[in-house]
Amino acid sequence: MTDRRxxxxxxxxxxxxxxxxxxxxxxxxxxxxxxSSFPKALDALHAAAEQVAQQVSAATGxxxxxxxxxxxxxxxxxxxxxxxxxxxVECGHSASYYYIGKDPTFAFDCAMPxxxxxxxxxxxLVDGGGMALMRELxxxxxxxxxxxxxxxxxxxxxxxxxxxxxxxxxxxxxxIGGYAGQVxxxxxxxxQQIPGADVYPxxxxxxxxxxxxxxPYDDLKLGFYKVAPYYYYPGWxxxxxxxxxxxxxxxFDALPAExxxxxxxxxxxxxxxxxxxxxxxxxxxxxxxxxxxxQLRMFxxxxxxxxxxxxxALYRETAAANPQFRKVFEPxxxxxxxxxxxxxxxxxxxxxxxxxxxxE
Amino acid sequence: MTDRRxxxxxxxxxxxxxxxxxxxxxxxxxxxxxxSSFPKALDALHAAAEQVAQQVSAATGxxxxxxxxxxxxxxxxxxxxxxxxxxxVECGHSASYYYIGKDPTFAFDCAMPxxxxxxxxxxxLVDGGGMALMRELxxxxxxxxxxxxxxxxxxxxxxxxxxxxxxxxxxxxxxIGGYAGQVxxxxxxxxQQIPGADVYPxxxxxxxxxxxxxxPYDDLKLGFYKVAPYYYYPGWxxxxxxxxxxxxxxxFDALPAExxxxxxxxxxxxxxxxxxxxxxxxxxxxxxxxxxxxQLRMFxxxxxxxxxxxxxALYRETAAANPQFRKVFEPxxxxxxxxxxxxxxxxxxxxxxxxxxxxE
Numbered sequence: 111m112t113d114r115r116x117x118x119x120x121x122x123x124x125x126x127x128x129x130x131x132x133x134x135x136x137x138x139x140x141x142x143x144x145x146s147s148f149p150k151a152l153d154a155l156h157a158a159a160e161q162v163a164q165q166v167s168a169a170t171g172x173x174x175x176x177x178x179x180x181x182x183x184x185x186x187x188x189x190x191x192x193x194x195x196x197x198x199v200e201c202g203h204s205a206s207y208y209y210i211g212k213d214p215t216f217a218f219d220c221a222m223p224x225x226x227x228x229x230x231x232x233x234x235l236v237d238g239g240g241m242a243l244m245r246e247l248x249x250x251x252x253x254x255x256x257x258x259x260x261x262x263x264x265x266x267x268x269x270x271x272x273x274x275x276x277x278x279x280x281x282x283x284x285x286i287g288g289y290a291g292q293v294x295x296x297x298x299x300x301x302q303q304i305p306g307a308d309v310y311p312x313x314x315x316x317x318x319x320x321x322x323x324x325x326p327y328d329d330l331k332l333g334f335y336k337v338a339p340y341y342y343y344p345g346w347x348x349x350x351x352x353x354x355x356x357x358x359x360x361x362f363d364a365l366p367a368e369x370x371x372x373x374x375x376x377x378x379x380x381x382x383x384x385x386x387x388x389x390x391x392x393x394x395x396x397x398x399x400x401x402x403x404x405q406l407r408m409f410x411x412x413x414x415x416x417x418x419x420x421x422x423a424l425y426r427e428t429a430a431a432n433p434q435f436r437k438v439f440e441p442x443x444x445x446x447x448x449x450x451x452x453x454x455x456x457x458x459x460x461x462x463x464x465x466x467x468x469x470e
Numbered sequence: 471m472t473d474r475r476x477x478x479x480x481x482x483x484x485x486x487x488x489x490x491x492x493x494x495x496x497x498x499x500x501x502x503x504x505x506s507s508f509p510k511a512l513d514a515l516h517a518a519a520e521q522v523a524q525q526v527s528a529a530t531g532x533x534x535x536x537x538x539x540x541x542x543x544x545x546x547x548x549x550x551x552x553x554x555x556x557x558x559v560e561c562g563h564s565a566s567y568y569y570i571g572k573d574p575t576f577a578f579d580c581a582m583p584x585x586x587x588x589x590x591x592x593x594x595l596v597d598g599g600g601m602a603l604m605r606e607l608x609x610x611x612x613x614x615x616x617x618x619x620x621x622x623x624x625x626x627x628x629x630x631x632x633x634x635x636x637x638x639x640x641x642x643x644x645x646i647g648g649y650a651g652q653v654x655x656x657x658x659x660x661x662q663q664i665p666g667a668d669v670y671p672x673x674x675x676x677x678x679x680x681x682x683x684x685x686p687y688d689d690l691k692l693g694f695y696k697v698a699p700y701y702y703y704p705g706w707x708x709x710x711x712x713x714x715x716x717x718x719x720x721x722f723d724a725l726p727a728e729x730x731x732x733x734x735x736x737x738x739x740x741x742x743x744x745x746x747x748x749x750x751x752x753x754x755x756x757x758x759x760x761x762x763x764x765q766l767r768m769f770x771x772x773x774x775x776x777x778x779x780x781x782x783a784l785y786r787e788t789a790a791a792n793p794q795f796r797k798v799f800e801p802x803x804x805x806x807x808x809x810x811x812x813x814x815x816x817x818x819x820x821x822x823x824x825x826x827x828x829x830e
Contacts (some may be wrong), residue, residue, distance in 0.1 A: 165734075165735050168731035169529065169728050169735060171726075171727070171728050224829075227821055229588070229589070229622070230749060233745075233746045233749035233750040236747065236750070237743075262589070263816040263817040263820050325816065343819055344815070344820035344823070345816055346820055346823070349820045349821075349824075367531070368529050368530060371529040372529045374525075374739070375529060375732070375736050375738065375739045376735050379734070379735045379738035379739070382596065382617075383596050386589075386592040386595070386596035386597050386598075387597045389809065389812075390593040390594070390596070390597035390598045390805075391597065392812050393808035393812040396811075397808075406815070408819060443829075445750075447828060447829070448753035448757075450825050450828070451756075451828075453821055453825060454821070455625075455704070455766070456623040456624065456685065456703045458821050459704040460703075460704035460705065460706055460709045461587055461623075461810070461813055461814070461817075462814075463771075463774050464584055464709075464810050465810050465811070465813060465814035465818060466814075467774075467775060468807060468810070468811075469584075469778065469782050469807070
């Protein structure tokens with residue numbers, strides 16, 4: 111190898127560093143707690159927080175440690191935002207649409223029904239003006255937010271019987287949360303809030319008729335296909351739900367600049383990895399679900415049209431009543447329309463062709 | 471704010487650090503050079519290397535500096551791999567399919583015609599076994615590789631006249647590189663290798679009939695629509711072309727473990743950001759192209775089918791002759807088939823619905 115510059119200069123310094131552990135003391139030793147909204151059993155979701163902790167530790171020689179606590183170990187799943195806001199923990203990993211009760215504007219940080227897919231969400235945040243708007247929202251909650259994972263488009267849920275038209279939604283008891291629950295309630299669905307562990311027995315007994323969960327990889331674990339075999343797609347309610355890392359503002363500001371950058375970059379790595387894990391693992395899980403008896407169905411077009419119409423009617427009503435929401439909705443909605451025009455051309459057409467024409 | 475733990479502990483240490491600049495000397499001061507394959511004018515491509523340099527500097531308090539050189543400032547665009555391999559520069563940013571002349575296996579690290587889209591490429595590398603295969607390939611070239619950007623699905627190129635069937639490809643002189651050039655040459659196209667700056671005059675004079683470039687954001691700058699107005703999609707040759715950061719093996723091994731992690735995380739952040747920039751900027755550029763007279767056309771299905779068939783025939787021939795290629799192709803091809811089955815269900819169906827049903 112021709113070592114023209116740099117490497118030989120670096121090597122002795124690295125060796126010197128290795129033999130002088132005392133220098134580590136020069137950087138602040140920190141030990142943070144991270145509260146996750148997710149149980150360890152949802153391993154692809156939970157792994158993002160673990161990955162951030164691992165990379166931050168590796169990038170600081172173990173001086174900045176983040177200990178990850180699963181849902182309910184410190185606070186309940188929906189308590190993460192308040193815990194970070196109040197400094198009960200220095201940081202948290204959550205889905206921002208859990209907090210639409212505080213302000214529906216939080217949904218833009220995660221998933222809006224018929225909103226952005228995961229790439230469009232990244233585009234909006236990184237280069238479409240979205241991050242400034244989201245930072246402003248979270249600043250009001252004493253939090254600095256970082257994108258930290260995405261599941262990609264989810265499935266539409268498990269149904270005990272087939273859904274053939276909008277009329278079939280009337281009176282349907284469905285476990286479906288957040289904004290999507292509000293959308294379908296306008297079409298007669300009775301949304302139910304049920305913890306994950308209770309969904310299976312509720313479906314089995316017929317206490318509910320349907321349940322939205324995540325996608326094949328996570329859904330397989332819970333066995334819904336055994337009691338509600340109709341597996342509908344697409345998950346229009348969550349076409350690209352993003353997870354975020356929340357950092358308490360005072361905690362973030364007290365970090366050395368190096369640690370702030372290290373934390374941000376580690377979130378980006380976890381952001382890529384979560385989507386990659388879901389994409390890599392969903393196909394095999396879907397195969398197992400179908401072998402187990404799941405009946406794949408696409409939502410009829412009239413249902414999709416009705417849901418989209420109600421979603422946007424709801425957004426406009428919310429925007430009229432909530433200036434914070436309106437300030438985000440208007441530019442987001444323009445961005446969304448332009449994105450879908452473009453996505454349809456190059457990206458979707460090649461995927462659609464390849465999907466329809468498998469190589470022999 | 472209830473500061474239950476951590477922050478107050480952190481703050482005095484951070485303050486102490488700020489008042490003791492001498493501690494910085496404990497970490498090795500490094501100055502690396504990065505050779506990019508891209509000119510500054512392709513700013514969305516070029517920005518990834520700049521972002522890596524910026525984040526690495528910020529994460530190390532300026533102790534690890536990477537100076538970015540655009541194409542031809544140190545080595546020509548296609549000389550980056552050799553420059554990193556030989557240690558002329560410590561690292562480089564390039565598109566691996568530039569090196570299929572050395573080994574066609576390099577195409578898997580960037581783009582295979584009718585291969586993976588950008589999310590599928592991430593899935594393959596992060597969680598589908600792809601990274602181990604690519605690391606093995608690059609190890610033979612004294613390089614450690616990191617994904618560092620993706621453009622998303624490109625466009626199919628600019629044509630002086632409409633292309634209605636496979637017969638229209640016979641004798642067509644087209645600027646198209648790499649593997650895609652080999653694919654279309656099997657259908658009678660005469661692939662041309664022409665530097666970017668010479669493409670416009672060649673199209674204008676009719677020295678060539680067509681040219682593949684990138685997508686709306688980059689294509690707009692070069693004005694091809696004025697001389698070859700038919701703008702074909704999809705860019706089947708590059709459905710998710712990935713860029714990579716190459717690091718000289720000895721240089722990487724000599725880095726402190728902290729710097730290795732910092733470099734890896736910074737690449738992930740740049741990886742997200744490049745795709746986001748292209749996605750955010752392509753729609754407005756496409757609008758300007760169409761206003762300028764570009765005529766949008768989708769490749770006829772018989773052309774797509776013929777190209778896909780020839781692409782896979784070429785892969786199988788290459789695999790039969792090249793054990794390195796075969797070792798990657800076989801698992802990649804299984805992964806690809808499963809991915810496209812899944813992508814078609816949740817992801818494509820929601821995008822397709824929204825694309826076809828704009829909100830009034």
